[in-house]
Amino acid sequence: MAEMRAGVLTVSDRVSRGEAEDVSGPTAIAILAGLGFDVDWLVVPDEKDQIQDCLREWQGSGIQLIITTGGTGFAPRDVTPEATAELIDRPAPGLLEAARAGASHPNAMLSRGVAGIAGSTLIVNLPGSTAGVEESLEIIKPALVHAIALINDTQTSH
DSSP states (O other), X not given: OOOEEEEEEEEOHHHHTTSSOOOHHHHHHHHHHHTTEEEEEEEEOSOHHHHHXXXXXXXXXXXXXXXXXXXXXXXXXOOHHHHHHTTXXXXXXXXXXXXXXXXSSGGGGGOOOOEEEETTEEEEEEOSSXXXXXXXXXXXXXXXXXXXXXXXXXOOOO
């Protein structure tokens, strides 16, 4: 398979204003880099239009996997799932069903994240906590490279 490209989009009002440090984004980047991805990273506020603009730009640039962190909870400004769902052509619910079911923290069931395919890009919404990102990616990472190969109709050894 050719070079694998991923994007990590941190969705957080506080981080985008410089009021907090993003730890979940760098955590996702490290895990994806360990899988062989070349990773882009961006931080946006909890604004549906800005989330969608980034997702569209990355999808158009050939990025094969987008992981979002943050904005998946119950707070009124948590709009990442809604922003993502509007861009997805084909849902891939099994990824986050597995992540939520395998999570050790009881609040994992409060994550409203969605996953799906937009064009030839897989988009997965993860919670904004470092532990949520680590645990979710640990659960779904065995399927990510194969999923991207299937989306792009290429062969893998899996």
